[in-house]
Amino acid sequence: MKKYIPILKNTKLFSGISEEEINTMLSCLQAKLCTYKKGEYVLRQGEYIDNIMVLVEGKLHIQRDDYWGNRSIINMVGVGEMFGEAYAAPESGALMNDVLAVEDCAVLFFDVKRIITVCPAACRFHSMVVQNLFFAISEKNRQLMQKLGCMSRRTTREKLISYLSEEAKRHNSSSFSIPFNRQQLADYLSVDRSAMSGELCRMRDDGLIEFDKNRFTLL
Amino acid sequence: MKKYIPILKNTKLFSGISEEEINTMLSCLQAKLCTYKKGEYVLRQGEYIDNIMVLVEGKLHIQRDDYWGNRSIINMVGVGEMFGEAYAAPESGALMNDVLAVEDCAVLFFDVKRIITVCPAACRFHSMVVQNLFFAISEKNRQLMQKLGCMSRRTTREKLISYLSEEAKRHNSSSFSIPFNRQQLADYLSVDRSAMSGELCRMRDDGLIEFDKNRFTLL
DNA sequence: TCATTTCCGTTGTAAAAACAACAGACTTGT
DNA sequence: ACAAGTCTGTTGTTTTTACAACGGAAATGA
Numbered sequence: 001m002k003k004y005i006p007i008l009k010n011t012k013l014f015s016g017i018s019e020e021e022i023n024t025m026l027s028c029l030q031a032k033l034c035t036y037k038k039g040e041y042v043l044r045q046g047e048y049i050d051n052i053m054v055l056v057e058g059k060l061h062i063q064r065d066d067y068w069g070n071r072s073i074i075n076m077v078g079v080g081e082m083f084g085e086a087y088a089a090p091e092s093g094a095l096m097n098d099v100l101a102v103e104d105c106a107v108l109f110f111d112v113k114r115i116i117t118v119c120p121a122a123c124r125f126h127s128m129v130v131q132n133l134f135f136a137i138s139e140k141n142r143q144l145m146q147k148l149g150c151m152s153r154r155t156t157r158e159k160l161i162s163y164l165s166e167e168a169k170r171h172n173s174s175s176f177s178i179p180f181n182r183q184q185l186a187d188y189l190s191v192d193r194s195a196m197s198g199e200l201c202r203m204r205d206d207g208l209i210e211f212d213k214n215r216f217t218l219l
Numbered sequence: 220m221k222k223y224i225p226i227l228k229n230t231k232l233f234s235g236i237s238e239e240e241i242n243t244m245l246s247c248l249q250a251k252l253c254t255y256k257k258g259e260y261v262l263r264q265g266e267y268i269d270n271i272m273v274l275v276e277g278k279l280h281i282q283r284d285d286y287w288g289n290r291s292i293i294n295m296v297g298v299g300e301m302f303g304e305a306y307a308a309p310e311s312g313a314l315m316n317d318v319l320a321v322e323d324c325a326v327l328f329f330d331v332k333r334i335i336t337v338c339p340a341a342c343r344f345h346s347m348v349v350q351n352l353f354f355a356i357s358e359k360n361r362q363l364m365q366k367l368g369c370m371s372r373r374t375t376r377e378k379l380i381s382y383l384s385e386e387a388k389r390h391n392s393s394s395f396s397i398p399f400n401r402q403q404l405a406d407y408l409s410v411d412r413s414a415m416s417g418e419l420c421r422m423r424d425d426g427l428i429e430f431d432k433n434r435f436t437l438l
Numbered sequence: 439t440c441a442t443t444t445c446c447g448t449t450g451t452a453a454a455a456a457c458a459a460c461a462g463a464c465t466t467g468t
Numbered sequence: 469a470c471a472a473g474t475c476t477g478t479t480g481t482t483t484t485t486a487c488a489a490c491g492g493a494a495a496t497g498a
Binding site: 135 | 283289291304305307312315316352353354358360361363364370372373
């Protein structure tokens with residue numbers, strides 16, 4: 001577990017907290033480490049959790065499959081990112097989505113109650129973690145609204161432009177790699193893969209974008 | 220301002236706090252009351268805020284209009300509900316959406332910093348408000364994911380079924396009124412109004428639902 | 439009460455997406 | 469190195485949606 005402390009130091013949750021202090025808090029918060037192989041589910045829709053998770057290795061998808069097998073990728077989780085925080089509140093109900101390991105993963109589980117209630121030992125930086133958690137949820141909230149803004153577009157082309165623009169803004173560059181292959185991007189935008197593939201090529205022919213595999217450039 | 224204390228008592232933010240204590244906190248948190256006529260904007264996309272707002276009278280829409288004039292209603296805000304909490308964090312950037320009064324409204328503004336930092340007078344129930352705020356954001360988060368689940372449906376019919384099912388679940392009844400007219404519902408689901416209107420009638424003919432104006436019944 | 443506006447369903451047409459099926463390029467694992 | 473599998477773009481067909489325009493019903497307001 002200790003080998004992940006440098007990673008935790010750079011997460012939103014432990015921002016501003018030193019490695020030694022993180023080490024102390026890991027036991028204070030009773031963190032548990034679990035590993036998953038590519039393709040395994042970390043959490044399944046319908047489960048109840050009282051943990052907040054931090055991904056310290058690999059890549060995850062928050063996703064959902066409907067009756068007809070249509071997959072919808074809600075979000076991508078990279079190393080250092082938190083997930084499950086929406087279920088931090090008591091009585092938050094069952095998970096709505098699956099969490100799938102798309103690469104071999106390592107995940108740290110933290111007991112929510114131990115985070116949001118003052119710990120008996122009164123860790124010096126406990127209250128800072130609470131505030132960090134608060135800001136992180138707030139940011140996640142904005143991300144979700146951004147995705148809603150993207151999903152509310154009518155056509156595939158508009159969705160693509162919206163998504164690619166956001167990615168360009170996020171990378172501070174008109175050239176960037178995306179964390180999805182074509183099928184995953186289609187699932188993320190909730191459109192048909194082949195239709196999207198065609199639309200991407202049409203956008204390239206129209207001189208809007210260039211791309212090679214997962215690398216895109218906005219023109 | 221005092222006349223709204225009974226309303227505040229029943230909000231998520233002030234849950235578990237007595238009316239007298241709320242009265243004390245209103246000054247402690249330096250609350251400000253603003254009123255808006257139907258059709259006025261409470262907040263506009265691009266603004267920067269450091270407040271959390273509670274609607275104490277009327278009805279609001281969180282929405283966004285794109286270049287082409289397509290309106291997309293992100294969320295509906297009713298009396299007692301909070302909004303703007305996603306921008307509670309510092310450096311949370313400019314507002315992504317407009318907030319429109321769809322009825323005459325009264326809104327209470329609270330300074331975020333005064334909520335999340337311990338107040339000088341150390342109000343007895345300040346920490347409870349912080350936790351309430353935390354849970355409220357967490358719940359908003361789940362609501363957004365639920366809407367994403369709805370928006371990720373491919374067809375208008377699936378979106379309608381998804382939305383109406385959630386409403387039925389929320390009302391604990393297969394018969395309920397929705398807070399939208401047809402155009403607003405179409406904007407909320409990001410579909411064409413006339414196409415949606417037709418689909419609703421087809422669903423009625425197929426024996427899936429019944430409706431009269433804003434009142435729907437699932438069969 | 440009457441005129442005006444808003445709301446809702448309907449229709450027809452054009453545009454777009456979903457779906458299915460396929461072939462070539464590329465990866466992966468043995 | 470080779471076989472199997474995956475990923476991507478392409479095409480054609482069917483289904484669905486968007487758009488525009490209209491009429492009647494209901495609500496609003498002077």
